[in-house]
Amino acid sequence: MTLTSFCNLLDELFEVDEGTIKGNESLEALHAWDSLAILSFMALADEKFGVTLEPRALVACKTVPDLIALLGDRITSE
Amino acid sequence: MLDPSLELPRQPFDLSGRLILVTGASSGIGRATAVLLSRLGARLILVARNEQRLLETLRSLDGQGHRIEPFDLTAAEMIPAWLRNLAISEGSIHGLVHSAGIHKLRPIRVLSPEAVEELLRIDVVAGLALARGFSQKAVAAPGASLVFLSSVVAFTGQSGHSAYAASKGAVVSMTRALSVEFAPQKIRVNCVAPGLVSTEMGKELLDTLLPAQADALRAEHLLGIGAPVDIANAIAFLLAETGRWITGTVLVVDGGYTAH
Numbered sequence: 001m002t003l004t005s006f007c008n009l010l011d012e013l014f015e016v017d018e019g020t021i022k023g024n025e026s027l028e029a030l031h032a033w034d035s036l037a038i039l040s041f042m043a044l045a046d047e048k049f050g051v052t053l054e055p056r057a058l059v060a061c062k063t064v065p066d067l068i069a070l071l072g073d074r075i076t077s078e
Numbered sequence: 079m080l081d082p083s084l085e086l087p088r089q090p091f092d093l094s095g096r097l098i099l100v101t102g103a104s105s106g107i108g109r110a111t112a113v114l115l116s117r118l119g120a121r122l123i124l125v126a127r128n129e130q131r132l133l134e135t136l137r138s139l140d141g142q143g144h145r146i147e148p149f150d151l152t153a154a155e156m157i158p159a160w161l162r163n164l165a166i167s168e169g170s171i172h173g174l175v176h177s178a179g180i181h182k183l184r185p186i187r188v189l190s191p192e193a194v195e196e197l198l199r200i201d202v203v204a205g206l207a208l209a210r211g212f213s214q215k216a217v218a219a220p221g222a223s224l225v226f227l228s229s230v231v232a233f234t235g236q237s238g239h240s241a242y243a244a245s246k247g248a249v250v251s252m253t254r255a256l257s258v259e260f261a262p263q264k265i266r267v268n269c270v271a272p273g274l275v276s277t278e279m280g281k282e283l284l285d286t287l288l289p290a291q292a293d294a295l296r297a298e299h300l301l302g303i304g305a306p307v308d309i310a311n312a313i314a315f316l317l318a319e320t321g322r323w324i325t326g327t328v329l330v331v332d333g334g335y336t337a338h
Contacts, residue, residue, distance in 0.1 A: 013187065035288060039238050040185040042286055047190070055288045 001048065003068070006075050009048065010064065013040055025064045033061075041067065049074050091318045094119035097171050097219070098317065099164070101151060101208070102178030104131035106277030107227065109138070110306030111175055111313050116140040118314060123164060123171075125149050126178065151178055151204040161211030170219035173317040174212050176205050177227045181279045183238045183286050197245040201226075205249065209256050209267070218265050223317045226253055226269040227309075230332045233271065246271070250328050257326030266325040268316045273332025275304040300334030308333075 007021045014021070014032050027033035038058045045051045053070060061067050068075050080086070098115050102108030104126035112122050116139035124132050124146045132146040145168070149160065165171055179200055182193050205226055212218050229246040231239050249269055257267040274280050274295060280303065284292045296303060312331045315321055330336055 015187065035291065036185050036187075036237060038288070039183060039286065040188040043182075043184050043188045047188075047193070052285070055286060059288060 001074060002076055006068070006071075007064075009044060010067075013037065013044065021064065023064055023068065027062055027064065027066075045071065087319055090320045091118050091314060093172075093314075093318055096120045096173060096317075097123065097169055098173035098175065099123040099125060099147075099161075099171055100175045100177060101125045101204075102176070102227075103135050103146075104128050106177075106279055107272070107275060107306050107309045107313075108175070108177035109135045111177060111310040113138050113140075114307065114310040114314055115173075115317070116144065118318070120173070120317075123147050123168060125151075127151075151208075152199050154199070154203045154207040157204065157207035158211035158214065161208070161217050162214055165214075165217040171212065171217055171222065172219045173223045173225070174208060175225045175227075175313055175317070176208055177313075178204070179227055179279075181283060182242055183283060184241055185238045186240055189241055194241045194244070197241050198248070201245040202248045202252065206252060209252075209260075213260055213263060213265060218263065220264055221322070222265045223321060224256070224260075224265060224267045225313050225316050226267075228253075228269045228271040228328055230271050230273045230330065230335050232328075233330070234336055253328065254326045261325065266316075266321065268321070268324060268326070269328050270309060270312045270316070271328050271330045271332065272309045273299050273304060273330075273335035275306055275309060277306055298335055298338075299332065300337065302333060304331065304333050 003023050007023050008018060010021045011018050014030050038055060042053050045053050057070060093115055098120045100108050100112045103112045103124035112124055112135055116122055122144040124135050126132050127150050129148040136144055136146050182197060184193055212224055226249045228249040231243045232247040232250050253267050253269040260267055309331055312329050
């Protein structure tokens with residue numbers, strides 16, 4: 001998946017306007033990285049990438065690039 | 079002398095001579111149920127998609143005459159004819175346990191219609207097709223018993239479980255309706271609502287929770303997390319003579335989860 005499509009998924013997840021998330025934000029700045037958001041992200045990773053992520057690893061994420069790093073080469077630059 | 083009208087059987091859980099079909103028999107609650115029922119004397123038809131795993135269950139059974147029946151229950155329109163053919167080759171069926179199921183933890187903001195349909199397809203669409211097939215004259219033996227699997231989530235709210243709760247709540251409702259519809263045929267219909275059980279599915283759920291959430295969920299089960307056999311025991315109770323005056327009900331087996 002391209003970085004742009006991934007960011008669009010995050011826009012939906014965080015319920016912000018499409019194009020808001022560019023891929024370099026801090027999660028704290030989004031004010032929404034709570035347990036439900038973490039569960040939602042895990043569900044997305046499962047459905048879109050077939051990846052099972054550890055909740056602990058997600059709690060440790062501070063930025064959108066941290067999330068991208070967890071998905072490795074499943075996210076392509078464009 | 080004991081009053082003969084009490085009709086107390088020596089072995090109330092005995093299932094000798096009974097033929098019972100178990101869906102989801104390749105793992106978890108379905109597998110434990112199949113093994114327990116075989117120990118109580120029943121002959122089993124084991125149903126699931128994965129033949130290898132069904133063979134593993136088959137090897138764990140006591141007694142003779144069991145068979146595996148690999149089948150994809152999402153092909154619901156095929157179920158009634160398939161059950162009729164099974165009854166022709168194996169004889170009429172005394173019990174059916176629908177323990178095939180999937181679990182999806184999906185907060186509403188990422189819940190897709192496909193995920194909802196996937197849950198309902200196994201619990202409700204396949205469940206009702208099994209009921210339809212089972213109730214055919216040539217299929218169910220007199221006094222037959224049908225057991226569905228619901229969940230405590232049907233009764234207590236849990237975040238991220240709206241679709242799963244809808245599906246498991248539907249199981250409770252269809253159990254009641256079917257019990258009325260099937261009573262003239264002497265087919266009993268009940269369901270069991272487990273709390274958290276240490277199956278692969280239960281472990282997957284715990285793995286998706288943060289440590290504090292998982293600890294809280296464990297603590298809410300006053301008697302600890304259940305084992306598959308705890309649910310199998312309840313299913314056996316509903317299938318055997320012990321359940322002969324029970325229909326249209328839900329048996330909650332949850333280590334006290336819904337008690338508080």
